[in-house]
Amino acid sequence: MRVITLRSEANIGALADRLFANLTPETRKVAEASLLKANPHLARADAFKPGAVVRLPEVSGVKPKPSAANKDPRDDLIDGLREAVSGYRARLAAGLETENGEIKAQLELLKQREVAALLKNVPGAEELAKDLTDSLKQAAKTLPQDMKRQEEVFAQIEKDLSSLV
Known part of the structure; x- marks a missing residue:
């Protein structure tokens, strides 16, 4: 059949x-x-x-x-997979770009004089802000590595899909 x-x-x-x-x-x-x-x-x-x-x-x-x-659906299935992977790739890249922007915005916010002044008035807030800043800096450092790894993975997926044709 x-x-x-x-x-x-x-x-x-x-x-x-x-x-x-x-x-x-x-x-x-x-x-x-x-x-x-x-x-x-x-x-x-x-x-x-x-x-x-x-x-x-x-x-x-x-x-x-x-x-x-007479038509073999393999090409349609592979095209459908390519389309799905491409859509997911674009959504994931957009999400990582958004995350990168949010990290930068949060770091800038924590550097503002007004925020620093407010943090001095709340017990423990300066230490919390320092921990948050360290965490955000670490995320800013690892995010580009994650984005590069994502591109490598998607390149391999494309290569694998091409081998199915």
Whole structure:
């Protein structure tokens, strides 16, 4: 049994239209029933997501479209993985950049004269601010290393995905 991946189909009827040629009302019912039997998860409304794997069943009296019958979904799956990894990479990089900016802003805030003056009036606050400053400086020092390591990991993931093609 061949497998395909969903594209933008939102329901079983749209999937049947994409996969099978010359459907009549009767053959459509048979095709849809066969698709659901081979893919029970498609009965759920949330199952229709681009990239989801679907089995293409043999349907008596109905021929699959050549584009559905002969296409290997491996490339679609790899493309979907690449897209997901790329999106995650971008979100992670943005998060690390935001964190870097927040660390710098907090260090600048702790350097302000007004803040230092306020800290002198609260018992133990100066020591706490010193510990916080040390912690922020350590984070500022290790964050670039984390960002570099992230890029190395994603480069390896890209290399691994390329080897699957």
